[in-house]
Amino acid sequence: MSDCCTTATIEIAPTPRVAGKIQTVALVGPPNSGKSTLFNRLTGLRQKVANYPGVTVEQHYGKLNGIDRPDLTLIDLPGIYSLNTHSEDARVAVDVLHGRMPGAPAPDAVLLVLDSLHLQRQLMLAAPILALGLPTLVLLNMSDLMETRGGEVDTLALARELGVPVAKISATRGTGLDAIKHFLHKRSEPVAVMPRLELPVVGNPRSYRQWATGISTRTKYKAPISSEWTRKLDSFLLGRLTGPLLFLVVVFGVFQIVFSVGLPISNAFQTFLNDAGTKAGLLLGHGWLESLLIDGIWKGVSAVLIFLPQILLLFLFVGILEDSGYLARAALIADRVMRAIGLNGKAFIPLLSAYACAVPAIMATRTIENKRDRFATILVTPFMTCSARLPIYMLMIAAFIPNKHLLGDFFGLQAAVMLSLYVLGFLAALATARLLKSSILKASSAPFILELPQYRVPTVRSLGLRLIDRGKVFVKQAGTVILCVTMVLWALSHIPFHADLPQSIIGHVGQWIEPVIKPLGFNWKIGIGLLSSVVAREVIVGTLGTLYGADPATQSLSLQAALRHDLTLGGAMALVVFFAFAMQCTSTLAIVKRETNSWRWPALQFAYMSVLAYVGALATNVLISHFF
Structure with a gap:
C-alpha cells in the first residue's frame, strides 16, 4: 500500500x-x-x-x-x-x-x-x-x-x-x-x-x-536534522547581542529605502495627479461644479493617494521579512522585552500586526490565554504606528524635514524622523502596558510557546497578492470614507454661499475650537482635520487638501507649501506626535468594545490616549519652538 x-x-x-x-x-x-x-x-x-x-x-x-x-x-x-x-x-x-x-x-x-x-x-x-x-x-x-x-x-x-x-x-x-x-x-x-x-x-x-x-x-519516527545553515543563521539572528542589533539594522534599512526610493515615486505620482486635476478643471470651466470636483474631491482624495507607492513599498519589505520566517524570530527576541513590562511574548504578535491595522491586530490577541494580559495588549495596540498614520507622517516630514544624510548615503534625516515616530509609539505602548500590569491588570506570567518556522524564500506570487490586497484596501478607503468626508467638508466650507472660508460653517466650527489647540501650534484648519480624522486617521490629509484647496490664499499652492505657509516646525512636529499617541479611529474603538464586551475599556482608552496626545504635542511644540 x-x-x-x-x-x-x-x-x-x-x-x-x-x-x-x-x-x-x-x-x-x-x-x-x-x-x-x-x-x-x-x-x-x-x-x-x-x-x-x-x-x-x-x-x-x-x-x-x-x-x-x-x-x-x-x-x-x-x-x-x-x-x-x-x-x-x-x-x-x-x-x-x-x-x-x-x-x-x-x-x-x-x-x-x-x-x-x-x-x-x-x-x-x-x-x-x-x-x-x-x-x-x-x-x-x-x-x-x-x-x-x-x-x-x-x-x-x-x-x-x-x-x-x-x-x-x-x-x-x-x-x-x-x-x-x-x-x-x-x-x-x-x-x-x-x-x-x-x-x-x-x-x-x-x-x-x-x-x-x-x-x-x-512508528519509528526519526526527526529530521536542521540544515547547517539554518543552525548558523539562528545562532546569529537569535543571539542576545547580534539579534537585537540586526533587527535595528533591518528596520533602519527599510525606512531609508521607503524614503529614498518611495519618495521620488510619490512625488512623480503627485505631479501626475495634479496635472490631471488641472486639465480636468479646464474642461469643466469655472463654477461650483469645478470647485466641488477639483478643489473639493480631487484635491482631497489625491492628497492621500500620493502616498500609496511608499505604503506599498513598506508592506513589500514587511512581507519579505514575514514570509522568510524572520519575524517569528523577532518575536522570540521581543519576548525578553515583553516579559520586562509584564506581558507575555505572544503580545508581540498583535503588536507587530498592528503596524498594518489595529483592528485585526486586536482580534489576534485571542491567542493570549490570560484575560488580563489580553486586555492589556488590546489597550496598548493602537499605539503602534498603523498604515493609516503614514500619510500624515509622510506629508509633514516631506514638508518640514530636509533630506539630509546622517550616516553617509545609508541613512537620512527624514528616515530617522519617521523611525523615531515608530519608536515613540512603541515606547508609549510599553510604558502604558507596564502601568496597566502594575495596577488594574496585574496577572502572573505565562509561558511563551513559539514553533520557529523553517526559513523560506518569499514567492513573487505571495508578495504580489499581498500588495494588491493592501492597495485595494487603501484605495477603497480613499474612494469611500475620504470621498464622503471631502464632499461634506466642501459643502460646509461654501455655506453660506459667496462667503470667505473663515466665514463659512466649517470656518466658524474651526475658530470655535482654535483656542484649545492653538498652544499646540495648530490653526483652525488643523482642528477641523483632527475632528474629521476620528472617522479614520488618514482622513486628515484629505481634509487639509480640501480646506486649503478651497482657500483662495493657498489654492494655487501644493499642500506641502500651504502647510509651510501656516505652520511652524514646532506645530508640524507636534501634529505628528499628536497622531502617534491619539486614538483617531472609530473602527478600532468599535473592535475594542466587541472584544472586551464593554464600553468602559474603549472609553478609558480614548480618554487616556487623547490626554497623552495633547500633552505630548504641547511639549513638542514648546521644546522645538524654544530651541529652533
Missing part, C-alpha cells in the same frame, strides 16, 4: 454521531503547520499566510474547488496547540468542532494538518481531535522536507496507531492532495460506526505527551 494515503483498519468513535454524507470539513492544525497554505491550495482563496501563531483568529470558509469538490465547504479554524478553552482561538475551534458556533455549520469530517518536521510534539493535538469521533484524515505536511533532511516515519504503522487514514503531503508544492480527494469521496458514503480506539485521558496534557511519545517510538 502506498505511503501517500494509508488507511487504518479501525475507526474511533468516542462520541458517536449520526451517520450521513459529508458536507462540511474542518481544517485543524497547530500554528506554522502549513494549514493556511493548504486552505489556499484547496479552495483557491487568497488568505494571508504568516509565519507566526495567531494569523487565523476566526474561521474562514471556502469551497473545495482545488480538488474538484465544489459541493463541499472547508472551514479554516484557528491555529491551535490544543483544545484548551482558556484561549479565545481555542474556544473558536472547540465551538465549531462541537457545532456550537452561531452561524457556522457543524463539521462532518476533519482534516488534521501536522508538521512532519516536528511530528512528535504536534501529535499531542491528535488525541483531543480524534476523541471528537469525527471522520478524520491526518495530513503530514512538509513531508518532502522531512525526507530530504533525513527524517522518516512509518505511515502505515501511524495509521494503525491512530485508527484513521494518514497521508504525506506538501501544501506548498501541492503534492499528495489526491489523498484528500480519495478520503472525501469515500466518506461521502454513509459513515459506519467502528470500535472505539483507546485514547489518553481527555484534557490531560501530560497523558497526551506520553501518548504522542509512545506513538512516535512505535
Whole structure:
C-alpha cells in the first residue's frame, strides 16, 4: 500500500454521531503547520499566510474547488496547540468542532494538518481531535522536507496507531492532495460506526505527551536534522547581542529605502495627479461644479493617494521579512522585552500586526490565554504606528524635514524622523502596558510557546497578492470614507454661499475650537482635520487638501507649501506626535468594545490616549519652538 494515503483498519468513535454524507470539513492544525497554505491550495482563496501563531483568529470558509469538490465547504479554524478553552482561538475551534458556533455549520469530517518536521510534539493535538469521533484524515505536511533532511516515519504503522487514514503531503508544492480527494469521496458514503480506539485521558496534557511519545517510538519516527545553515543563521539572528542589533539594522534599512526610493515615486505620482486635476478643471470651466470636483474631491482624495507607492513599498519589505520566517524570530527576541513590562511574548504578535491595522491586530490577541494580559495588549495596540498614520507622517516630514544624510548615503534625516515616530509609539505602548500590569491588570506570567518556522524564500506570487490586497484596501478607503468626508467638508466650507472660508460653517466650527489647540501650534484648519480624522486617521490629509484647496490664499499652492505657509516646525512636529499617541479611529474603538464586551475599556482608552496626545504635542511644540 502506498505511503501517500494509508488507511487504518479501525475507526474511533468516542462520541458517536449520526451517520450521513459529508458536507462540511474542518481544517485543524497547530500554528506554522502549513494549514493556511493548504486552505489556499484547496479552495483557491487568497488568505494571508504568516509565519507566526495567531494569523487565523476566526474561521474562514471556502469551497473545495482545488480538488474538484465544489459541493463541499472547508472551514479554516484557528491555529491551535490544543483544545484548551482558556484561549479565545481555542474556544473558536472547540465551538465549531462541537457545532456550537452561531452561524457556522457543524463539521462532518476533519482534516488534521501536522508538521512532519516536528511530528512528535504536534501529535499531542491528535488525541483531543480524534476523541471528537469525527471522520478524520491526518495530513503530514512538509513531508518532502522531512525526507530530504533525513527524517522518516512509518505511515502505515501511524495509521494503525491512530485508527484513521494518514497521508504525506506538501501544501506548498501541492503534492499528495489526491489523498484528500480519495478520503472525501469515500466518506461521502454513509459513515459506519467502528470500535472505539483507546485514547489518553481527555484534557490531560501530560497523558497526551506520553501518548504522542509512545506513538512516535512505535512508528519509528526519526526527526529530521536542521540544515547547517539554518543552525548558523539562528545562532546569529537569535543571539542576545547580534539579534537585537540586526533587527535595528533591518528596520533602519527599510525606512531609508521607503524614503529614498518611495519618495521620488510619490512625488512623480503627485505631479501626475495634479496635472490631471488641472486639465480636468479646464474642461469643466469655472463654477461650483469645478470647485466641488477639483478643489473639493480631487484635491482631497489625491492628497492621500500620493502616498500609496511608499505604503506599498513598506508592506513589500514587511512581507519579505514575514514570509522568510524572520519575524517569528523577532518575536522570540521581543519576548525578553515583553516579559520586562509584564506581558507575555505572544503580545508581540498583535503588536507587530498592528503596524498594518489595529483592528485585526486586536482580534489576534485571542491567542493570549490570560484575560488580563489580553486586555492589556488590546489597550496598548493602537499605539503602534498603523498604515493609516503614514500619510500624515509622510506629508509633514516631506514638508518640514530636509533630506539630509546622517550616516553617509545609508541613512537620512527624514528616515530617522519617521523611525523615531515608530519608536515613540512603541515606547508609549510599553510604558502604558507596564502601568496597566502594575495596577488594574496585574496577572502572573505565562509561558511563551513559539514553533520557529523553517526559513523560506518569499514567492513573487505571495508578495504580489499581498500588495494588491493592501492597495485595494487603501484605495477603497480613499474612494469611500475620504470621498464622503471631502464632499461634506466642501459643502460646509461654501455655506453660506459667496462667503470667505473663515466665514463659512466649517470656518466658524474651526475658530470655535482654535483656542484649545492653538498652544499646540495648530490653526483652525488643523482642528477641523483632527475632528474629521476620528472617522479614520488618514482622513486628515484629505481634509487639509480640501480646506486649503478651497482657500483662495493657498489654492494655487501644493499642500506641502500651504502647510509651510501656516505652520511652524514646532506645530508640524507636534501634529505628528499628536497622531502617534491619539486614538483617531472609530473602527478600532468599535473592535475594542466587541472584544472586551464593554464600553468602559474603549472609553478609558480614548480618554487616556487623547490626554497623552495633547500633552505630548504641547511639549513638542514648546521644546522645538524654544530651541529652533
